[in-house]
Amino acid sequence: MAKIASIEYFRVLPRWLFVKICDEKGNVGWGEATLEGHTQAVEGCLDALRGRILGYEADAIEHIWQTCYRLGFYRGGPVLMSALAGIDIALWDLKSRRLNVPLYQLLGGAVRHKIKVYSWIGGDRPRDIEAAAKERWSQGFRTIKMNATEDVDWLDAPKALEASVDRLKIVKALGMDAALDFHGRLHKPMAKQLAKALEPHHPFFIEEPLLSEHHEGIKQLSQLTTIPIALGERLYSRWDAKRFLQDSSVDILQPDISHCGGISEMRRMAAMAEAYDVAVAPHCPLGPIALAACMQFAISTSNFAIQEMSLGIHYNTEIGEYDITNYIINKDVWTVKDGYIDAFHGIGLGVEVDEVEVREVAKTAPPWPPKGFTGPDGSIREW
Structure with a gap:
């Protein structure tokens, strides 16, 4: 075993x-x-955690997690758990690379040989939705997710919801499944x-129909x-998820591996969910x-259901266009066929990071600002 010698972070576009690590x-x-x-805020937290765990045995992943x-x-919350996630994922990658095995071998081995995936489509007008869904189909997806609504007030006219049903019907008519993300925009x-x-049109699921605090x-x-x-x-640990599982108010748990403390905590959340017959769709x-x-x-x-991914989503910045094919060398791992991606078999995480590109972009990348929008009355609405 060897001790942690350095922890760096890179803000990239x-x-x-x-x-x-x-x-x-x-x-x-x-x-x-x-x-x-x-x-x-996460960078500041990483600075603090770095000072705390430098010199720890790199293989002591659980001890490091508990220490952080x-x-x-004071514990929990999005900032600490996101910083901890970055450290935890890096330690799992390091350990499996040191042992020269795919990371999943350290998690008990494979229970499937391919992974069901879906991607996002934007746009609100019917012709935009149809075109975007057809593009995702051509990329290999058979399931998509889209906004359930545009801006909706506390109590709005019911006709404001008609477009949601129309968009779902368009995607279903193409032979695809569709989930609708409420983004917590709607009130009860x-x-x-x-x-x-x-309900009569059978969406794949509805996501955050209300904010998680409700x-x-x-x-x-x-x-x-x-x-x-x-x-x-917006649940950052097993303790955040516990109440939703205990009262059977959620059918599909969606922790984010970069927000919930990494691989270690996501596995614990999944084990809890399985005991309540709840699937996990990260x-x-x-x-x-x-x-x-x-x-x-x-x-x-075993209780994994489907994986969200941003393949096909391009982010335009002032100095170029970026997507998930950036920063990795073996870009072919993201090939989608008939709604699935083949299981990774490379060592570690299964992706090879282009460190030269990471370091170059990190020299000038600004922080991503908080996003949101305002309603016609000038009040802040959910993203």
């Missing part, structure tokens, strides 16, 4: 934060600590109406609809390292 024998692992809109989480009294009166309107509202809604309810990108509209970590989780987890 379009909005990602990578972590590199080296041990004293030269072994390397990569992680991702992306937290959209809060990059500098518990040694400091409108969410109840929209769930009922969507636990009691989600529980009520779950008793009013047969549509599977998914949430979890949230991941993020970078290639986070997605690769999700793939290793998916290969080795």
